[in-house]
Amino acid sequence: MTPGAITYTRVMSRWEPNARVRLERAALDLFVERGYDATTVAEIAERAGLTKRTFFRHFTDKREVLFGGQEIMIRLLVDGIAGARGLTTPLDAIGAALEAVASVFDLDRLDVVRQRQTVIDANVELRERELLKGATLSAAMAEGFRQRGLSESVVNVAAQLGQLALHSTFVRWARPDNERKFTDLAQETLAELKAATAALDSTE
Amino acid sequence: MTPGAITYTRVMSRWEPNARVRLERAALDLFVERGYDATTVAEIAERAGLTKRTFFRHFTDKREVLFGGQEIMIRLLVDGIAGARGLTTPLDAIGAALEAVASVFDLDRLDVVRQRQTVIDANVELRERELLKGATLSAAMAEGFRQRGLSESVVNVAAQLGQLALHSTFVRWARPDNERKFTDLAQETLAELKAATAALDSTE
Numbered sequence: 001m002t003p004g005a006i007t008y009t010r011v012m013s014r015w016e017p018n019a020r021v022r023l024e025r026a027a028l029d030l031f032v033e034r035g036y037d038a039t040t041v042a043e044i045a046e047r048a049g050l051t052k053r054t055f056f057r058h059f060t061d062k063r064e065v066l067f068g069g070q071e072i073m074i075r076l077l078v079d080g081i082a083g084a085r086g087l088t089t090p091l092d093a094i095g096a097a098l099e100a101v102a103s104v105f106d107l108d109r110l111d112v113v114r115q116r117q118t119v120i121d122a123n124v125e126l127r128e129r130e131l132l133k134g135a136t137l138s139a140a141m142a143e144g145f146r147q148r149g150l151s152e153s154v155v156n157v158a159a160q161l162g163q164l165a166l167h168s169t170f171v172r173w174a175r176p177d178n179e180r181k182f183t184d185l186a187q188e189t190l191a192e193l194k195a196a197t198a199a200l201d202s203t204e
Numbered sequence: 205m206t207p208g209a210i211t212y213t214r215v216m217s218r219w220e221p222n223a224r225v226r227l228e229r230a231a232l233d234l235f236v237e238r239g240y241d242a243t244t245v246a247e248i249a250e251r252a253g254l255t256k257r258t259f260f261r262h263f264t265d266k267r268e269v270l271f272g273g274q275e276i277m278i279r280l281l282v283d284g285i286a287g288a289r290g291l292t293t294p295l296d297a298i299g300a301a302l303e304a305v306a307s308v309f310d311l312d313r314l315d316v317v318r319q320r321q322t323v324i325d326a327n328v329e330l331r332e333r334e335l336l337k338g339a340t341l342s343a344a345m346a347e348g349f350r351q352r353g354l355s356e357s358v359v360n361v362a363a364q365l366g367q368l369a370l371h372s373t374f375v376r377w378a379r380p381d382n383e384r385k386f387t388d389l390a391q392e393t394l395a396e397l398k399a400a401t402a403a404l405d406s407t408e
Contacts, residue, residue: 128332157400196361200294
């Protein structure tokens with residue numbers, strides 16, 4: 001190894017703590033500019049000023065840039081629902097789960113999240129993958145309700161509505177003109193969900 | 205054209221009324237035997253004793269064998285919900301929609317439906333496509349509720365639960381040991397859905 005190469009390695013290492021974020025931003029920029037299918041991992045690494053090897057230390061493939069971090073969401077949802085304490089109804093446990101995931105949806109991440117959504121909306125396979133993610137998160141909420149000891153039919157209904165509430169809150173939060181916090185929007189969504197649920201078995 | 209070729213064409217024409225069903229059965233048999241990805245349209249046509257050209261008169265591609273006929277379901281769901289009359293609650297309108305689609309799930313079709321499910325369960329891309337179908341049917345129910353003049357939050361909740369009820373009824377109906385009619389199972393599912401919905405806002 002030449003001294004030059006060693007210096008290069010050191011510079012790369014010094015940057016490493018930001019590598020994941022830089023790769024994510026580079027990937028999203030390229031996905032928007034050239035389209036998801038036309039972008040290669042080599043181009044993402046180059047745009048980020050990093051190597052392909054570094055890319056593969058952080059992501060399995062380019063799709064994981066868009067769909068990574070799901071395990072964290074799953075954990076937060078399961079624990080948020082299973083752990084909700086007090087005089088809790090299933091709908092209030094959904095509220096607790098939305099509180100729990102709010103940390104993932106920080107306003108600092110809003111630009112990245114909006115860019116991600118633009119990329120997904122433009123590609124039919126990515127939209128199908130996004131639906132699968134929705135189903136996975138709904139299954140996570142079902143697991144949380146199951147841990148509360150609810151009957152299987154209540155588990156299924158509550159998980160379905162939990163996923164709907166999460167999705168509605170997310171859509172409101174990611175809207176181009178939104179500046180409000182995820183938790184505020186979550187409370188609003190939950191109030192609407194309660195009113196809508198009460199109307200389900202009343203004559204119109 | 206030789207006389208023999210003319211006869212052949214006549215024989216093919218005489219069979220045409222059953223062509224769609226024969227192609228579907230041949231395709232499903234092959235998907236189960238060889239896997240979905242490994243099966244070609246030429247093989248399906250050959251197994252059915254028909255030509256590729258006949259195949260393409262009935263289906264756009266082999267995927268449509270599994271996902272065709274969605275327009276009929278959409279129409280039945282929209283009209284079933286929008287058209288439900290009497291002292292109707294949103295949950296009863298879901299019951300009306302399940303009644304409306306029961307004609308699609310005739311016991312004569314049970315073998316075909318089970319085979320289709322085996323094929324889909326074995327292939328990740330087909331499972332994602334099946335989720336998309338679920339989302340489409342949920343959107344159809346939302347359209348039905350919108351036509352009833354309900355608020356958008358009730359529309360979304362009701363459509364989500366309608367899709368859940370349709371899916372649960374379908375899963376019960378398609379189970380290997382089931383011999384009961386779709387409508388009977390639908391009534392059972394609806395009763396459970398009502399009980400579960402009532403439990404959503406009560407302390408556990």
